[in-house]
Amino acid sequence: MIDAIATASFERILTALREEIGAERHDMWFAKVKLLDFRRGRVTIGVPNVFFRDWILQNYSDDLRRISHAVVGIELGFDLKIDEELAAQHRKTIETDALREAMAEEAPANLDLTLKRFIERPENRFARSTVERLLGCSGPMADDDLVEKFNPLVIVGASGTGKSHLLAAICAMRADETGPGRVLRMTASEFTARFTMSLKTRTTEAFRNRFADIDLLCIDEFHRFRSKKATQVELRQLIVGLIQRGTQVVLAARHYPRETWGLAASIESLLLSGMMCWLEPYSATSLVEILRQRRSQGQTMASSDLVRRLARGAKGSVTELERRLARVRVLSALLGERLDSGFLDRHAEELDLDGRSVVNPNRLVLEDVCVHFGISVDALLSKRKLRSLTAPRQIAVYILRERRGLTFKEIGRLLGGRSHTSIHLMHKNGRSAIEADDALLKLVARVTSRAAPGES
Template identity: 30%
Template sequence: MHTYEAHPYKAPEPSGFAEVSTTPPLHEVEAERVGLTDTASHHATTDSYVAAPEAPAAVPNAGGGIFPDQLPADQAMPDPSAPPAAGWESSARLNQNYTFDTFVIGQSNRFAHAAAFAVSESPANAYNPLFIYGDSGLGKTHLLHAIGHYAKHLYPSLRVRYVNSEEFTNDFINSIRDDEGSSFKQIYRNVDMLLIDDIQFLAGKEHTQEEFFHTFNALHNHQKQVVITSDLPPKQLTGFAERMRSRFEWGLITDVQPPELETRIAILRKKAQSESLNVPDDVMEYIASHITANIRELEGALIRVTAFASLNKQQVDLSLAEVVLKDLITDAGGAEITAAQVLATTAAYFDVSIDDLRSKSRTRTLTNARQIAMYLLRELTDMSLPRIGQELGGRDHTTVMHAVRKVSAQMPERHVTFNQVTELTNKIKQDQRQNR
């Protein structure tokens, strides 16, 4: 591992980026909340800011590898011995389960992992910004949190903030509504490392993009680290101004691919170990051979098998796995499962309407049905947490996260929950096969 000489963290003088716009009216930005903007009807924003200078050339890596071997003289590292920044532990919003130790490395993600590790070791000096793209459920969010955790471990005084695009949008809109624009800027421009997830959901949100544009400029110009994830590379993002896409390309762009068989098996072993599950190798190989595209569905299949065994006091073996997963494992040619399909099937199963699922009602029946719908949307589709919340009445992504965790925890313990999830999954998969 490379070592660096510690220096007090000192930002250079800002230059080159001038804001010439004013705060937009509240009624114009309210429509940009997640769930209210039809991104397909929007176009890239008009450039209304003073043009920024080109990004500085990257410092050559003397060692030839991915880790930087030499830091520019004017780019001092944060002081590792400095005390933690007051108040920034909670605002970092980091998931304690997502660290480099719990991340399984394979050929599909090795370069992205190495780049993420390098950024953690040398914030704003390795690759800035770091842009990671790939399909949902492949570990991008895990890497974001891992970067934040390890960077704070190395540099306790580092001010880190993780945020997804939904939270950024809502924070921006709320700051305008509450006339707290300066507070918003203090929060987002006073960090040393900004980790922003699912940037693609800012597409078409003109005012929010402009604010992020300035936030990005302010951070980059002060040599603060920015890490961004997306489902597509910058050049393929639609609904973004060219000036925004070009900034995404200033640093390093890397991707994560669906895991190969060996990595899928390793992921299952790691999951079994973390959950203290006793699962034979042939069962893990069976699951890994049939669930190929999504890590969430892969781990969900493992939990389903072990939950069934626990509820029925049976040993986990291959024959049991084949029975439990027979309707989960479908031909690769099956039609894509949609949110509409999941919600319609769930509503019919619980004898409620889709409007009921989306309503604010918190009766026991509706709450249970809604949480199971959230779990199924997370397991059976590639939808992000914010998008699932949007489908269920505009709920916050943390509500969805709570529902997914609750249902997952109940499955090995409650026959009713296990049967509801299994029967709904089977019905949805059967409809999927019929729609081929």
């Protein structure tokens, strides 16, 4: 049973939050929540559904922690749980058909990932033409010099720019020529998992034999091999062997080899020995056109004005634009409000339609570092002592101390309540790592410029 003191403290936190974010946004997201538990520094809040839970965690978790410290003297942790009673009440107030339709928008369309369906725009023209030349130089009339120059082929681009689509297109066309059994496509995580399992089960030879009779190997998310030393050694030997016998290797990554921290020099050199092409982030105009062409005949296209406004804050990513569009549709249905110009005006700040909302620069540092290393912010802030989390924490601490000017105590609080000693050690080790690695220096500059434009 929740005592009166806990209830009063929770109400004071919500009142302070209301004063900070405004009555309209507070009433929209917190009027229908309830306190489920409050003990040992953690507060459990009941919410009506998954969408409310995810939205509050994404947009208000930092505010809740900060305000709780001001109200009760310590920074509380907040857990959100779907409450059946709230869920039943909320279901009665929304338009079920509209919600069902909106949720359907969140499911990605079953796109035919062929080169023909890859929509050409100025930002991807070079990459597309490179793939066309690669596919055109296969077969009995192939130009051996061109094949050698294109091996390995490395496709570089941010999330949502079409790397996976191009890989799928290459695999589909080559499978039509040689048969599906001679084409192998996987992610870096899948390769690592299979290789690790082969070591544990002593079936390494069987693992290697899987690549013996293939004509094409495509590996997506290549940047996720960073810091995996044993896997990189195995991977390099595999790629060198495949290239020597004429097997085409195609790799996709978010960063250039020299900008990928934790990549062995031998792997970096191997990637740079072939052909490299890039996919630039899309302009808002290109995003709108790509979305228009990707809509299947059975789907309705949102208003051009809405799509353009969403595209401006989509960071050049088709995936992000579609996610934002789905988010707007779901919010409209959940609130039972019609998706029209009035809705956009009322909720523009909440939805950040133009991508201009004020963000916490220190939180942005953590997010950017996590994106670079391929981990989640939750993992970074956790108490887990994993090798894969050591470097990201050190780099984040260094940036927060040297470029953001936070004290060790402030950084410790930001990183989940860590001690002054542990933060000091992370800072020391981070400084040493950065001074010895140009790629990390570039990362620091990039993250700093995003967190506080004008600083470097």
